Amino acid sequence: MIFSTLEHILTHISFSIVSIVITLHLITLLGNEIIKPYDSSEKGMIATFLCLTGLLITRWIYSGHFPLSDLYESFIFLSWCFSLIHIVPYFKKRKNYLTTITASSTIFTQGFATSGLLNEIHKPTILVPALQSEWLIMHVSMMILSYAALLCGSLLSVALLVITFRNIFYSSKSNNLLKLNESFSFGEIQYKNERNNIFQKNSFFSDNNYYKAQFIQQLDYWSYRVISLGFIFLTIGILSGAVWANEAWGSYWSWDPKETWAFITWIVFAIYLHIRTKKNLQGANSAIVATLGFLIIWICYFGVNLLGIGLHSYGSFTLTSS
Amino acid sequence: MVVEEERRSSSSSLRMGTNNDFFNSGSAIIERTDGLVVDLLQFESPIYQMQCRQGEWRWTAITQLAHHGMLYVPIGYTFGAGMFKMDSIRGGSPYGAGVFSGDGSREPSEKELELAQHQGKYMAMIVKRFDSKILHSSTMETLLTLNPLKPQTHLLKLPNFPIYPRISTHRCSFSPISCKLTSQPSKDTTNSKIVVPGAAPSLSEEKEPPAAPAEGSRRKDAGGVVVKRLTKKVLSFLANLPLAIGEMFAIAALMALGTAIDQGEKPEYYFQKYPEDNPILGFFSWRWILTLGFDHMFSSPVFLGTLILLGASLMACTYTTQIPMVKVARRWSFLHSANTIKKLEYSDSLPKASIQDLGVILSGAGYEVFLKGPSLYAFKGLAGRFAPIGVHLALLLIMSGGTYTATGSFKGSVTVPQGLNFVMGDVLGPSGFLSTPTEAFNTEVHVNRFSMDYYDSGEVSQFHTDLSLFDIDGKEVMRKTISVNDPLRYEGVTIYQTDWSISAIQILKDGEGPFNLAVAPLTVNGDKKLYGSFLPIGNADSTNVKGISMLLRDLQSVVLYDQEGKFAGVRRPNSKLPIEIDGTKIEIVDAIGSSGLDMKTDPGVPIVYAGFGALMLTTCISYLSHTQIWALQDGTTVVVGGKTNRAKIEFPDEMNRVLDRVPEINQPSDVICG
Numbered sequence: 001m002i003f004s005t006l007e008h009i010l011t012h013i014s015f016s017i018v019s020i021v022i023t024l025h026l027i028t029l030l031g032n033e034i035i036k037p038y039d040s041s042e043k044g045m046i047a048t049f050l051c052l053t054g055l056l057i058t059r060w061i062y063s064g065h066f067p068l069s070d071l072y073e074s075f076i077f078l079s080w081c082f083s084l085i086h087i088v089p090y091f092k093k094r095k096n097y098l099t100t101i102t103a104s105s106t107i108f109t110q111g112f113a114t115s116g117l118l119n120e121i122h123k124p125t126i127l128v129p130a131l132q133s134e135w136l137i138m139h140v141s142m143m144i145l146s147y148a149a150l151l152c153g154s155l156l157s158v159a160l161l162v163i164t165f166r167n168i169f170y171s172s173k174s175n176n177l178l179k180l181n182e183s184f185s186f187g188e189i190q191y192k193n194e195r196n197n198i199f200q201k202n203s204f205f206s207d208n209n210y211y212k213a214q215f216i217q218q219l220d221y222w223s224y225r226v227i228s229l230g231f232i233f234l235t236i237g238i239l240s241g242a243v244w245a246n247e248a249w250g251s252y253w254s255w256d257p258k259e260t261w262a263f264i265t266w267i268v269f270a271i272y273l274h275i276r277t278k279k280n281l282q283g284a285n286s287a288i289v290a291t292l293g294f295l296i297i298w299i300c301y302f303g304v305n306l307l308g309i310g311l312h313s314y315g316s317f318t319l320t321s322s
Numbered sequence: 323m324v325v326e327e328e329r330r331s332s333s334s335s336l337r338m339g340t341n342n343d344f345f346n347s348g349s350a351i352i353e354r355t356d357g358l359v360v361d362l363l364q365f366e367s368p369i370y371q372m373q374c375r376q377g378e379w380r381w382t383a384i385t386q387l388a389h390h391g392m393l394y395v396p397i398g399y400t401f402g403a404g405m406f407k408m409d410s411i412r413g414g415s416p417y418g419a420g421v422f423s424g425d426g427s428r429e430p431s432e433k434e435l436e437l438a439q440h441q442g443k444y445m446a447m448i449v450k451r452f453d454s455k456i457l458h459s460s461t462m463e464t465l466l467t468l469n470p471l472k473p474q475t476h477l478l479k480l481p482n483f484p485i486y487p488r489i490s491t492h493r494c495s496f497s498p499i500s501c502k503l504t505s506q507p508s509k510d511t512t513n514s515k516i517v518v519p520g521a522a523p524s525l526s527e528e529k530e531p532p533a534a535p536a537e538g539s540r541r542k543d544a545g546g547v548v549v550k551r552l553t554k555k556v557l558s559f560l561a562n563l564p565l566a567i568g569e570m571f572a573i574a575a576l577m578a579l580g581t582a583i584d585q586g587e588k589p590e591y592y593f594q595k596y597p598e599d600n601p602i603l604g605f606f607s608w609r610w611i612l613t614l615g616f617d618h619m620f621s622s623p624v625f626l627g628t629l630i631l632l633g634a635s636l637m638a639c640t641y642t643t644q645i646p647m648v649k650v651a652r653r654w655s656f657l658h659s660a661n662t663i664k665k666l667e668y669s670d671s672l673p674k675a676s677i678q679d680l681g682v683i684l685s686g687a688g689y690e691v692f693l694k695g696p697s698l699y700a701f702k703g704l705a706g707r708f709a710p711i712g713v714h715l716a717l718l719l720i721m722s723g724g725t726y727t728a729t730g731s732f733k734g735s736v737t738v739p740q741g742l743n744f745v746m747g748d749v750l751g752p753s754g755f756l757s758t759p760t761e762a763f764n765t766e767v768h769v770n771r772f773s774m775d776y777y778d779s780g781e782v783s784q785f786h787t788d789l790s791l792f793d794i795d796g797k798e799v800m801r802k803t804i805s806v807n808d809p810l811r812y813e814g815v816t817i818y819q820t821d822w823s824i825s826a827i828q829i830l831k832d833g834e835g836p837f838n839l840a841v842a843p844l845t846v847n848g849d850k851k852l853y854g855s856f857l858p859i860g861n862a863d864s865t866n867v868k869g870i871s872m873l874l875r876d877l878q879s880v881v882l883y884d885q886e887g888k889f890a891g892v893r894r895p896n897s898k899l900p901i902e903i904d905g906t907k908i909e910i911v912d913a914i915g916s917s918g919l920d921m922k923t924d925p926g927v928p929i930v931y932a933g934f935g936a937l938m939l940t941t942c943i944s945y946l947s948h949t950q951i952w953a954l955q956d957g958t959t960v961v962v963g964g965k966t967n968r969a970k971i972e973f974p975d976e977m978n979r980v981l982d983r984v985p986e987i988n989q990p991s992d993v994i995c996g
Binding site: 128129130132133135218221222224225228229231232235236239242243246247248249250251252253255257260261263264267268270271274275277278304 | 563620733782922
């Protein structure tokens with residue numbers, strides 16, 4: 001009883017803190033950068049992280065197994081991963097652009113988990129025999145961690161695309177569409193804008209465009225680094241899952257829907273990394289692939305569970321009307 | 323014509339031999355030697371000595387080379403009286419040594435040789451004087467054959483007279499290599515040769531044709547050339563990046579389709595689900611599915627073919643693109659000019675610093691540092707360049723292991739009631755043409771006991787099977803209790819516990835028995851299992867037979883219902899507690915379970931596991947970023963610059979942190995060297 005109340009409390013605390021933090025972020029975005037709310041929002045995220053950790057540990061002790069056995073627990077774990085990704089750069093004293101994305105992702109996943117849609121599986125359940133293995137910890141946690149990282153990276157790419165297209169539409173209102181092709185590489189945007197800066201100080205958009213181009217490039221690099229980190233985790237997760245399957249059922253790959261979709265996700269992000277090897281294809285093209293990857297991750301994580309079949313049916317659920 | 327040059331450290335001398343068609347090929351020379359010459363001009367003294375035929379072409383040649391800004395050293399009459407002796411036909415003039423070779427067969431005469439020897443000596447002396455700080459360039463000699471009659475050219479010949487009082491001797495071996503001019507040599511001696519085809523190139527029959535600087539002077543017949551060219555074309559086609567990306571997309575799309583379409587069903591199922599008169603998207607009906615093999619997508623020819631194509635692309639890409647890139651990345655050189663350093667991605671200058679301090683700090687930060695004089699080169703993370711090759715190779719390993727599994731393994735599954743046995747060979751079925759049964763297939767497997775564990779809430783927590791293996795002589799070779807996630811391995815065959823079932827109930831009826839009643843599984847929605855049994859009361863052969871029904875969810879308890887179907891009671895097996903239903907006394911003695919076993923032998927597993935491990939490792943390593951840093955001591959300032967290939971965001975911060983730690987030197991120091 002104690003544990004479940006404790007759990008309740010922790011869930012609610014983390015949820016509310018994160019919503020406060022989001023609100024603060026929005027205020028800072030709309031207004032100028034006010035340092036104080038920024039700092040307190042960082043502290044708020046740390047508090048959220050601690051609450052979520054406490055939540056997971058409580059569940060662990062209460063149910064006797066690592067808290068990753070069904071969809072609700074994996075969602076909580078996912079939001080924990082998001083908050084982890086959020087605070088790691090904070091401790092390395094490096095300001096980054098991920099903060100808005102990770103904070104909002106944390107709250108969305110947590111909110112979805114605690115919402116009425118998944119009411120029936122809030123309670124900690126027991127593990128079926130197939131899940132009673134050490135591999136559970138390694139495989140599932142790696143997968144969820146990779147989902148978190150890849151989602152962050154793809155969201156950065158989505159942001160990049162949004163800004164790029166808005167940039168193009170604003171700066172070439174009178175120009176014809178041929179310019180769209182040129183504007184796709186950062187080098188060109190920067191070069192053009194640098195020239196604009198030097199020669200035409202009268203244009204209103206020139207300075208803005210230069211900073212925007214810089215920002216886009218930063219987004220691009222961040223997205224690349226985060227996605228490659230997520231790719232490593234995804235590789236390890238898929239492969240440890242295959243080894244576990246071999247130990248448990250005798251076949252390391254049985255074209256289970258979830259396995260197949262995880263492999264599809266892996267392929268799509270491998271395409272992203274390969275596109276980035278060519279300089280002229282960087283930028284918008286790779287961002288489009290990363291956006292596709294974002295959708296595919298959701299299909300893999302969530303959509304397959306809706307089918308409810310296959311070896312991964314532990315995560316399945318039925319949407320109840322609340 | 324042949325141009326040979328040998329350099330030692332920073333001095334070089336260049337001997338160029340030409341033929342009489344020289345003025346036609348002058349532009350060719352300038353083209354070909356342009357890089358070399360520009361390079362040479364960076365050194366102190368390119369000395370040029372030309373040997374050419376007596377006659378009108380000599381100044382044309384010289385003026386051509388004036389374009390290069392080279393110094394020309396004639397011998398004049400320094401040879402002495404021998405130059406005036408015309409008692410035999412000889413080549414050579416104040417401009418330089420030479421040979422009349424006729425049609426190429428005439429060997430140099432003694433006089434010509436002497437003149438050539440003198441030229442060499444004279445040249446060495448000039449060079450030495452000119453650049454006395456460094457050494458001696460002992461130069462290699464080239465002889466030219468001049469042909470006054472035929473406009474035929476070339477060749478190259480090795481000096482076959484070892485005449486010089488060399489400061490150091492060597493004979494260069496004659497393999498024409500393609501000379502890639504790096505910006506500055508990092509090694510001390512470079513010995514390279516540029517081979518330039520003459521303007522009227524009919525290739526000679528000599529041993530070393532001055533072919534285009536390519537692979538070497540192998541002789542190939544026509545067929546070999548065609549094969550080689552075809553291989554090159556195929557390789558470059560396969561290693562094309564957009565093709566590889568397209569293949570990956572195709573595989574992803576096929577897999578997605580494979581999950582959307584139900585696999586392995588009967589054709590009637592597809593007729594019904596994808597009817598022809600109402601096709602999805604206007605065209606997709608069962609015909610598409612069955613002809614393309616989408617009902618068994620993951621073993622269909624389309625899918626496997628795309629996989630094979632991807633494998634070929636992987637191999638081609640590794641061979642043609644990745645390996646050369648690694649070779650390029652490994653080569654490095656010092657940068658000697660502060661301006662070049664300042665143009666790098668990240669650059670900074672530290673006033674009042676010493677480059678040795680920087681070197682020490684960098685090596686503390688994990689870089690490999692090379693320090694030579696005033697310049698420094700450091701790098702880190704070179705493994706990050708090698709790792710993508712490892713990724714490709716690991717993927718190929720996995721694919722080959724998977725292929726071996728698909729063609730060479732055995733698998734089978736069986737449900738065995740407690741107490742019964744089976745022979746492995748009866749259960750295992752081959753999967754492909756490489757499957758060969760082993761001796762272990764004659765083993766008999768005996769299920770001694772099947773049991774289940776339960777949680778307090780009544781759910782199943784684990785199930786176990788106690789197995790004994792007997793070999794063909796009846797001797798027990800192994801005994802193990804397996805459970806889920808804990809299989810039995812014997813001589814390459816692995817037995818997994820995957821499922822369970824109930825096979826029979828043993829009951830006592832009215833004190834008689836025990837009778838075994840068969841138990842059948844009942845289909846219920848959801849995951850829960852339900853088994854049932856039936857004990858007929860009265861005439862068992864009548865059509866409307868009534869009896870006692872028994873339902874079991876697991877081996878823990880039996881629920882009994884009377885003839886009307888009303889709930890009668892619950893009994894545990896082995897509780898020795900009878901129940902009275904409709905006048906019959908039933909006692910449940912035991913519920914006998916059966917074990918669901920999966921068996922498999924898979925020779926491809928070690929290969930696949932090795933591939934997995936390699937893939938995990940190499941993927942992690944390829945996260946590393948290859949960072950290179952150059953620095954130059956410019957007076958009291960150290961100019962630093964660097965670049966990195968992956969971690970472009972973190973790099974400036976890291977560099978700032980490193981540079982902050984370089985100590986500032988306040989007094990004019992003796993540490994700084996030139």
